Amino acid sequence: MLSVILGQAPSLAWVELADTVYGIANAQDTFRVWIQSRSGNVRRFDRYEGGGGSRFLAAYDSVYLDGSGRVQLLRRYGRDNSNATFSLLEERRFSYLGSPALRIEIARGLALSYVHCYGLTIFEGSVGWDFGLDGGGLEDGEHGAIPTEVYPRLYRIGQVGDSVVGQSASGSFRIARLARPGACDTFIMETPSGNARGKICHMNGRIDSVISTAFRTYYSYDANDRPIRRVNVEASRSDTTFYTYDASGRLIETRGSGVNDRGPYRQRYLLRYRGAPASLSSVLGGDCLFWDASQRRGALTCQPAGTFTALRLYDLQGRIVWQGSVRGAETFQVPLTLPPGLYYLHTDVGTARLYLMP
Secondary structure, three states: OOHHHOOOOOOOOOOOOEEEEEEOOOOEEEEEEEEEEEOOOOOEEEEEEEEOOOEEEEEEEEEOOOOOEEEEEEOOOEOOOOOOOOOOEEEEEEEEEEOEOEEEEEEEEEEEEEEEEOOOOOOOOHHHHHHHOOOOOOOOOOOOOHHHHHHHOOOEEHHOOEEEEEOOOOEEEEEEOOOOOOEEEEEEEOOOEEEEEEEEEEEEEEEEEEEOEEEEEEEOOOOOOOOOEEEEOOOOOEEEEEEOOOOOOOOEEEEEEEOOOOOEEEEEEEOOOOOOOOOOOEEOOOOOOEEEOOOOEEEEOOOOOEEEEEEEEOOOOOOOEEEEEEOOOOOEEOOOOOEEEEEEEOOOOOEEEEEEEO
16 A cells, blocks of 8 residues: 555554545546445445446445454455345455564465465555455456555565465465565466466565566656656556655545557546545435435435435535435435535435535
């Protein structure tokens, strides 16, 4: 993860990510939105997807931390469409066998697999993150509700570790990094789909390039030692990613473009911090709230006839941008003058996230 966010974070501990991330394709179409919320030692990430004038909650991940801020458990839920019910897709259990060793047990129904990482000094951005949270590692191609692709990762030696071994339904895999006295280390990747060998070149703990028989990756840094550009070249694709930071050193934008097996692409990720007040928890569900994102109209279908309910709409900075009231299941409409995006609707019976379409 980001060095400026990490600071001197404890080894293998969790750090806070952006409250809201917007994914934008072709510089105009929002294709995905992530929201982080917090409750005690639990971090929840919601992933909204959809198109054609509406968004629906497609997946959410719940991450449980211990008293030291280390990840203990991840539960991942998802559904195919807005009418389907959520199901528990998998559960991942993290155990620390004496730093810097990390074991991740993965349960999908009755199928069990594991990943064992050695030599890690930083959890975020490490192979522990890749195999433990993102789900985009070698053992599967799924993605959860945590926007790990937005952040730079594996750009410090301490995030790579000495070795990784794992066992999944598709077979076993192993990654080993052999430290050398010079500026470059060697590594070996053995997977069911094939093997790769190469070198990791670095200076002062930061990785400048990773060259292998399967891919090449290059990093560039700013004066504050933060990654600002990443170039990746593979046999079937190539892409360049730029990272932008604000005056406080927080990542605020990730821009990527390149060519893959489907042709050229462009995408942006906009990161927003300081979310709505923590007291605004999403408790209104579809059984109580009807919402038409394109028309910006809604109703509290669970309220008895004649019951007065106050409505307050918050933006993601916690500011009230609209107030109103309804009686019973009357229809209310949010002003069309408000900018499109995600908001929090706070009522007397609970709170929900609303997406306003243009």
